[in-house]
Amino acid sequence: MNHEIEKYWQKIRDGDEKALGLVFKMSYAPLCQYSLHFTHDTFLSQEAVQDTFLKIWQNRNELTIRGSFRAYLFQSVHNHALNALRQQKTNRQSVNQPCSEEIWQFITSHYKVDDDLVEMIFSNETEQLIQKTIKELPEKCLRIFQMSRYESRSNSDIARELDVSENTVKTHIYRALRKITEILKKEN
Amino acid sequence: MKMNDLTKDDINLLIVSYLTNSIDCFDLERLTFWIQSHEDNLRYFNLMKDAWLLTPSRISVSSLNIEQTWNVFKEKLESDKKTGNRSIGKNLRYILIAASWLLFFMIGAWLSNYFRGKKVIAPSNPVTITVPMGSRSNMALPDGSDVWINAGTSITYNQDYGKKDRIIHLEGEAYFDVAKDEEHPFIVKTSGINVQALGTKFNVKAYPDEKTISATLEEGKINVSIGDKTGKIKTVLLTSKEKLIFFKATEKSEVYTESEEETILYKGVKSNPVINAKILTDVQTELYTSWKDTRWIIEGQPLGILAPVLERRYNLKFVFYNEELKKYKFSGTIEKETVEQILNAMRLTAPLDYRISKDTVKLLFDKNIKDKYGKIMTRTN
Numbered sequence: 327m328n329h330e331i332e333k334y335w336q337k338i339r340d341g342d343e344k345a346l347g348l349v350f351k352m353s354y355a356p357l358c359q360y361s362l363h364f365t366h367d368t369f370l371s372q373e374a375v376q377d378t379f380l381k382i383w384q385n386r387n388e389l390t391i392r393g394s395f396r397a398y399l400f401q402s403v404h405n406h407a408l409n410a411l412r413q414q415k416t417n418r419q420s421v422n423q424p425c426s427e428e429i430w431q432f433i434t435s436h437y438k439v440d441d442d443l444v445e446m447i448f449s450n451e452t453e454q455l456i457q458k459t460i461k462e463l464p465e466k467c468l469r470i471f472q473m474s475r476y477e478s479r480s481n482s483d484i485a486r487e488l489d490v491s492e493n494t495v496k497t498h499i500y501r502a503l504r505k506i507t508e509i510l511k512k513e514n
Numbered sequence: 515m516k517m518n519d520l521t522k523d524d525i526n527l528l529i530v531s532y533l534t535n536s537i538d539c540f541d542l543e544r545l546t547f548w549i550q551s552h553e554d555n556l557r558y559f560n561l562m563k564d565a566w567l568l569t570p571s572r573i574s575v576s577s578l579n580i581e582q583t584w585n586v587f588k589e590k591l592e593s594d595k596k597t598g599n600r601s602i603g604k605n606l607r608y609i610l611i612a613a614s615w616l617l618f619f620m621i622g623a624w625l626s627n628y629f630r631g632k633k634v635i636a637p638s639n640p641v642t643i644t645v646p647m648g649s650r651s652n653m654a655l656p657d658g659s660d661v662w663i664n665a666g667t668s669i670t671y672n673q674d675y676g677k678k679d680r681i682i683h684l685e686g687e688a689y690f691d692v693a694k695d696e697e698h699p700f701i702v703k704t705s706g707i708n709v710q711a712l713g714t715k716f717n718v719k720a721y722p723d724e725k726t727i728s729a730t731l732e733e734g735k736i737n738v739s740i741g742d743k744t745g746k747i748k749t750v751l752l753t754s755k756e757k758l759i760f761f762k763a764t765e766k767s768e769v770y771t772e773s774e775e776e777t778i779l780y781k782g783v784k785s786n787p788v789i790n791a792k793i794l795t796d797v798q799t800e801l802y803t804s805w806k807d808t809r810w811i812i813e814g815q816p817l818g819i820l821a822p823v824l825e826r827r828y829n830l831k832f833v834f835y836n837e838e839l840k841k842y843k844f845s846g847t848i849e850k851e852t853v854e855q856i857l858n859a860m861r862l863t864a865p866l867d868y869r870i871s872k873d874t875v876k877l878l879f880d881k882n883i884k885d886k887y888g889k890i891m892t893r894t895n
Contacts, residue, residue: 343588343591346591347584347588350580350584350587351580351581351584354578354580354583354584355578355580358578369835369867369869369876369878372578372583373869373871376583376587379587380587380590380591383591443564443567443568446564446568452568456568456569460569471569474534475566475569480534480535480536481531481534481536482536492536493527496526496527496530496531496534497523497526497527497530499530499533499534500526500527500529500530503530503533503562503565503566504562504565506565506568506569507561507562507564507565510561510564510565510568511561
């Protein structure tokens, strides 16, 4: 996805469905990839992207976009993904108490996406750095992290397969993440 | 609430629980309080979150089917533009408006004839009955024959119905219980075949968007006329419990076989298969006619065939996110079940998952089952 999409926003505002189609086709894959980071579910991630485009189209007359259209797309997909996640959570937690509105508000508002992060997600350099870091992890830590992050397996699932406790799984994920945060610190 | 006694380890576990989507509300609340309690905490949380966001599994772009997704999406935009939502109230209003216009024209026609001093003649406008998606209807024709009309169907007959013969034009599916009247043949005309009956009970299915037209005879005898490849009309006689399937397209191969167990006979045209049709004998007719009853029976139907039927019955649109699902077969009896209840029942026997939003049902491969299989499947990562 490149910066070409900026010029399409004005056309979309004017009701140009073709322009919407172009942006849709151009950005669908990266946006799905992005929302997958939150939702863990390819279906939900696609839904979030489609909802975003639907909302943009419906509200195109009232919508003011500050900053780049690209960043706006990412931020809205982000919000839609979180909403979808939240709905799914409340659906599944019919037995438990649903989370309070304020908590979600807080999480949503503090879970900000900035252009830098978007840039990093699609940067090959960062990707290579991360791969390098991950390869240096201790064997068990690496295995658990890969299962969690690359195979989208749940903690309980991993714990069952490797015959360890769920807390052990979480601890290993935490260790892997801490390693990666070191790259981030260096980059900033 | 006491929050300060959380250790560093507790916090890290909470954050990982949050990121791996396995946190419960109580812990989420604890985590939120911790994040809010100090700016450094927020910074730490964000750093962990960014690390997490940077290491996802990669979506395979080809699996997204972008072109097709856009086409489905575009339809959604258009239907949104047109009506917003189609309620029965709206349909009824349209019918009423149409009816009032019809009345207006009829009075107008009558008046103009009246003032010209001519005798008023019965208008020869055909009568059309349309049953919208999501509903079914049962009515009596002028000669006392009964007709059950399935969803998304229209039938048309002329004002002179019953004078010489009884001709019905059908687009969609209907079941006829024909009143006996040997002097006035009863004929159902479709875009591919014509069915002529005396006094019998039969079902004709002729939806324009389907590849086949079929006639199923419950009792009595019917004559089915089909145009063959040379343009001549061939007539096939069906006796009770027989079903004729006519293939609109020339290639039979791409049509789902409805039931392989059933005997397939090319009656009359055995040595000369110029007619694009097959005849099934000894069929369980209720499988094809029970849509009109309170108990609708389904047996061994692949989802690919069932989906359009359910679409019409419930006025929904089914979107397959996985083509494989079309091959799974289902059996059952449907009474007053909602579409959710049906889909949930299907989930017991097939790796099916679904999401309903507005009037679209998205069908996908069940992720949990896929995950189980995931271990033995090769991965591309």
